[in-house]
Amino acid sequence: MLRMKKELKLMKGNEAVAEAAIRVGADGYFGYPITPQSEVLEYLMAEKPYERTGMVVLQAESEVAAINMVYGGAGCGKMVMTSSSSPGISLKQEGISYIAGAELPCLIVNVVRGGPGLGTIQPSQSDYFQAVKGGGHGDYKLLVLAPASVQEMADFTTLGFELAFKYRNPVMILSDGAIGQMMEKVELPEQKPRRTEEQIREQCPWATLGKPKNRERNIITSLELDSLKQEQVNLRIQAKYERMKKEEVRYEEIMCDDAEYILIAFGTSARISQKALQLGREKGIKVGLLRPITLFPFPEEAIAKLSQKVKGMLVVEMNAGQMIEDVRLSVCNRTKVEHFGRFGGIIPSPTEVLHALEQKLIGG
Amino acid sequence: MEHTLTKEEIRQEKNLVYKKTNVMTDNILSYCPGCGHGTAHRILAEVIEEMDIQDITIGVDPVGCSVLAYNFFNLDMQQAAHGRAPALATAIKRLFPEKFVFTYQGDGDLAAIGTAETIHACNRGENITIIFINNGIYGMTGGQMAPTTLPGMKSSTSPYGRDVQMMGNPLKITELVAQLPGTCFVTRQAVHTPSTVRRAKRAIRLAFEYQSKNMGLSFIEIVSNCNSGWKMTPRQSNEWMEANMLPFYPLGDIKVPEK
Numbered sequence: 001m002l003r004m005k006k007e008l009k010l011m012k013g014n015e016a017v018a019e020a021a022i023r024v025g026a027d028g029y030f031g032y033p034i035t036p037q038s039e040v041l042e043y044l045m046a047e048k049p050y051e052r053t054g055m056v057v058l059q060a061e062s063e064v065a066a067i068n069m070v071y072g073g074a075g076c077g078k079m080v081m082t083s084s085s086s087p088g089i090s091l092k093q094e095g096i097s098y099i100a101g102a103e104l105p106c107l108i109v110n111v112v113r114g115g116p117g118l119g120t121i122q123p124s125q126s127d128y129f130q131a132v133k134g135g136g137h138g139d140y141k142l143l144v145l146a147p148a149s150v151q152e153m154a155d156f157t158t159l160g161f162e163l164a165f166k167y168r169n170p171v172m173i174l175s176d177g178a179i180g181q182m183m184e185k186v187e188l189p190e191q192k193p194r195r196t197e198e199q200i201r202e203q204c205p206w207a208t209l210g211k212p213k214n215r216e217r218n219i220i221t222s223l224e225l226d227s228l229k230q231e232q233v234n235l236r237i238q239a240k241y242e243r244m245k246k247e248e249v250r251y252e253e254i255m256c257d258d259a260e261y262i263l264i265a266f267g268t269s270a271r272i273s274q275k276a277l278q279l280g281r282e283k284g285i286k287v288g289l290l291r292p293i294t295l296f297p298f299p300e301e302a303i304a305k306l307s308q309k310v311k312g313m314l315v316v317e318m319n320a321g322q323m324i325e326d327v328r329l330s331v332c333n334r335t336k337v338e339h340f341g342r343f344g345g346i347i348p349s350p351t352e353v354l355h356a357l358e359q360k361l362i363g364g
Numbered sequence: 365m366e367h368t369l370t371k372e373e374i375r376q377e378k379n380l381v382y383k384k385t386n387v388m389t390d391n392i393l394s395y396c397p398g399c400g401h402g403t404a405h406r407i408l409a410e411v412i413e414e415m416d417i418q419d420i421t422i423g424v425d426p427v428g429c430s431v432l433a434y435n436f437f438n439l440d441m442q443q444a445a446h447g448r449a450p451a452l453a454t455a456i457k458r459l460f461p462e463k464f465v466f467t468y469q470g471d472g473d474l475a476a477i478g479t480a481e482t483i484h485a486c487n488r489g490e491n492i493t494i495i496f497i498n499n500g501i502y503g504m505t506g507g508q509m510a511p512t513t514l515p516g517m518k519s520s521t522s523p524y525g526r527d528v529q530m531m532g533n534p535l536k537i538t539e540l541v542a543q544l545p546g547t548c549f550v551t552r553q554a555v556h557t558p559s560t561v562r563r564a565k566r567a568i569r570l571a572f573e574y575q576s577k578n579m580g581l582s583f584i585e586i587v588s589n590c591n592s593g594w595k596m597t598p599r600q601s602n603e604w605m606e607a608n609m610l611p612f613y614p615l616g617d618i619k620v621p622e623k
Contacts, residue, residue, distance in 0.1 A: 028459055056458045061484035065451040068444065068481070072424070072452030075442045078459050098445050197460075208440035208456075210420040210463055217389075219434045221443035 007188045013153040013179040014039035016186045017083065017109055020157035022049040025192040026107075027078035028056040030069035032088060035121040036177035037111035040083040053194055063088040067095030067108075074104035075220035077200040077207030079161055083109035085177070086127050087118060089135075096170055097136030101222025103237070105164035107157065108142070109173045111180035114318075114345035122345025123177030123268060128322035131174045132296045139234055141241050142172045143248065144295040146266040150184035158189055163248065165203070167240050174295060176318070178268045178347060241297075250293035251302055255281070259288030261361055262306050264327055265316040266292050268347060273316045276353035287357065295323070303330040312336040312361035316353055319343050336361060387413045391435045398598025400588030401429060403555040404497060405436055407565035408468070411572055412439070421464040422456050424449040426478075428470035429503040447478020450485035453492045464575055466493040472502045475511040475537040482537065489546025489580040493571040496538070496583065499590040500609060507593035511535040514612055519593070534612070538585040542619040548580035550619040554587045554610070556602045567617075579621055587613050 011019065018040045021029060029049075031041040041059060049055035056073075060066035066082045073080035084092060089110045099106055110131060114124035131144045143163050145156040153175060160171040200207055211217045224230040254274060256262060261280075265273040270291040280287040290306060292299050307313065312335055315324040321339045328337050340356035342348040373379060387409035395401040412421050418439060425433035427446035434441035444452045449467035457465040474482050474496050485492070501519055502508040509519040509526060512534050516525040526534070542550040549571055553564035564586055571582030587609050591601035 028455060030455060056455075058454070058458065060451070061480055064448070065454075065481050065484065068448035068451035069455035071444070071448075072442060072455035073459050075452070076422070076456055076459055080455070080459075094445055095448070102443075208422050208442055209460070210418070210422060211438065211440045212419045217434075217438055218440045219443070220441070221434060223431060223443055 008185055009188060010183055011150060011186050012039055012181055012183050013147070013150045013175060014111060014181070015043045016150045016154040017157050017173070018043040018047070019188060020154035021081060022047065022053055022055060023189045023191045024158045024161055025053065025079060025194040026055055026081060026161065027194055028058075028069075028073045028080040030058050030060050030066040030073070030080065030082050032060050032063045032066050032084065034063075034085045034088045036113055036123070036180050037083050037085045037109070039180070040109065053191075055194065063091035064095065067092035067099075070106050071095055071099050071102070071104065074099060074106045075102065075208050077204030077209065079195070081107035081109070083111065085111045085113045086115050086124070089127065089130070093136035096142070097138050097140060098222050099170045100136075100140035100142070100237070101138060101233075102220050103168040104170070104220065105161070105168050106170050107160040107164055107173070108170055109175060112174065112176040114343060120345035121177065123179075123318065123347060124343060124345055125176055125267060125269060125318040126320070126322070126343060127174065128295065128317070128319060131172050132298075132326070140237060141296050142170050143167065143244055143297075144172045144174050146174050146293060146295050147179055148267050148270045148291065150179065150182065150186045153179060154186050154188060167244060169240060174267070176268050245297040248294055249297045249299050249301075251299035252291040252293060253302070254289040254291070256288035256290060256306060258286055260286040260311045261288070261357060262310050262313045263287060263289045263316055263353070263357065264292070264303065264313055264323070265289065266295060266323065269316045269318055272348055272350055273353055275350035276357070279350055279354050280357065285357070285362065292323070298326045298330070300326075300330040303327055304332070304334070307331040307334040310335055312338065314357050314361055315339050316348070317341045318347065385409045385413045387418055387438050388436055389438045393436060394432050395429060396592045398589070398591045398601065399429075400499070400555045400586065401497060403561060404495065404564070404586050404588065405433065407555070407561060408466070408495060408568055409437060411565060411568045414569070415572055417464050417572070420462070421466070422460070424452045424456070424465070424467045426467070426469040426473035428473050430468055430470060430497065431504065433468055447473050447476070448481055449473070450478065450481040450490070450492070450494065454485050454488070454490045457490060457492050461491070464493075464572060466495060468495045469497070470503070471496070471498045471500065471510045471512040475535050479537070483541065483544070486541040486581050486583065487544045487546045491575055491578050491580060493568075493575055493582045494584065495568070496585045497588050498585050498613065499588045499593070501590045501593040503590045503593045507590075511537070514608060517608075536613070538583065539618060541583050546580050547583055547619060548574050548621045549582040551583075551617045552585040552587060552613060552615050554605075554615055556589065556605065560615070574621060585613070587615070
């Protein structure tokens with residue numbers, strides 16, 4: 001993408017999300033403090049986007065209220081978002097299910113910390129199942145983006161809104177405490193104007209903006225008491241997910257061409273695994289890395305293709321083994337799939353990852 | 365000289381004494397015959413028509429008997445999760461300060477599961493109108509005890525009457541929100557007689573006028589009956605309401621804007 005004026009800043013991942021949201025022309029942010037994501041709300045309150053662009057920022061009384069504020073704003077066709085960390089995201093699940101059921105666009109950022117329960121404030125990837133398999137009640141899915149850098153925190157904020165409106169579906173950025181808190185160089189997008197009400201009417205003919213005389217009333221609801229009609233709603237939503245699987249799969253392959261062993265990791269684990277890959281290559285091990293960028297839709301085909309030519313795959317996650325289930329479904333026993341995980345807020349070291357590869361696949 | 369109108373004469377335009385507001389649809393109400401919801405809907409819709417704000421009004425309906433209110437109001441509406449209507453309304457109004465935003469909620473929705481959202485929207489002084497229908501029972505789910513069920517009152521989950529020692533006291537949330545600085549107008553009304561209907565409609569009109577002047581949150585409780593849930597005829601339920609509900613939930617303004 002051609003950027004007229006490059007603007008580089010040193011920022012935390014959480015701040016990059018906030019600044020990118022202002023610049024992409026977001027209309028509203030509704031949040032609640034929780035470590036390690038509080039900088040999103042803090043940054044927005046300090047930046048006063050209500051003066052810069054007219055963006056609304058509100059600290060809600062709870063995560064539950066915040067996600068329902070997002071529902072209300074999204075129902076008006078506005079570009080709205082929230083962010084939280086694991087226990088807070090659990091509280092938002094009711095609202096997320098309603099948003100998915102009412103087919104509304106919004107962006108949700110989860111800066112994951114270790115669980116279960118109150119757990120720890122240190123980074124983790126233990127919310128993979130919650131993000132990718134539904135989270136709340138009912139048959140629905142989020143489109144899930146997994147950033148591995150501060151740059152991607154900013155980029156996926158823009159991309160997330162784009163995809164949310166394309167599919168009228170909630171999009172989640174599944175980050176973690178490391179990416180949210182670490183500072184890196186980030187190239188920020190150009191400031192875009194917020195959409196006018198006329199533009200919203202055009203882009204979102206379903207939005208509740210007040211009923212003019214010349215159109216039927218717009219209703220935002222996830223309720224359909226007639227089961228036959230509710231089945232149709234489900235079929236329509238499922239068709240969207242199938243379309244996402246065809247059009248939105250994103251992943252990155254590093255040195256996979258000649259690889260005999262593949263590391264599969266997302267987010268922070270992918271950063272660690274990339275270093276482990278270098279260490280492995282220095283030792284003469286032909287190892288590659290596949291990094292899923294969209295966790296739903298999952299890069300099934302790319303993994304299936306690699307599974308036909310490699311000796312084994314090591315799934316590296318900061319959890320007890322979640323994404324590995326999707327990897328195994330993609331691999332269908334064509335090659336050996338092992339897991340290496342640290343959890344409870346521990347980030348594995350590259351040497352640990354390489355050691356696990358040698359122990360579980362090469363030596364075994 | 366007395367003249368009884370024929371059916372044909374009654375239908376003539378010049379003899380019309382009542383016309384349905386165009387802010388209500390022609391859909392058949394899902395409420396039980398005798399329930400106050402229909403009247404509360406009608407006066408709210410009439411106010412919106414009389415103020416000519418249909419095209420800039422967004423309503424939020426709850427979970428409960430009025431979950432399907434979006435089928436009855438000829439308005440853009442959003443259906444909220446149980447108790448969350450004030451959170452939706454908060455965002456809608458902040459994103460569109462020039463539009464009119466109201467919630468329509470029952471007692472279980474507003475005063476039990478949605479207590480936090482209610483109190484904080486009131487306390488922040490969100491510039492919205494909350495219409496709160498209090499019939500002292502969970503109507504839609506089949507007559508369970510509500511936060512507003514009277515002491516001793518029977519329900520399917522207090523079959524021997526509400527024992528306050530065991531089940532806690534009814535919550536006068538309207539008096540509670542009147543204490544908060546963000547509310548500008550807090551009133552308790554009813555819709556079971558012609559005069560109460562007139563007063564309730566006037567209160568709704570005032571609330572929308574205060575909203576147009578950015579004066580803060582207006583909170584209108586409407587004490588109503590639930591003849592099905594109370595296991596009474598409509599008439600008995602209104603008499604019971606007058607004898608039992610109104611002494612506990614007295615009608616009238618609790619907080620009015622300073623002149």
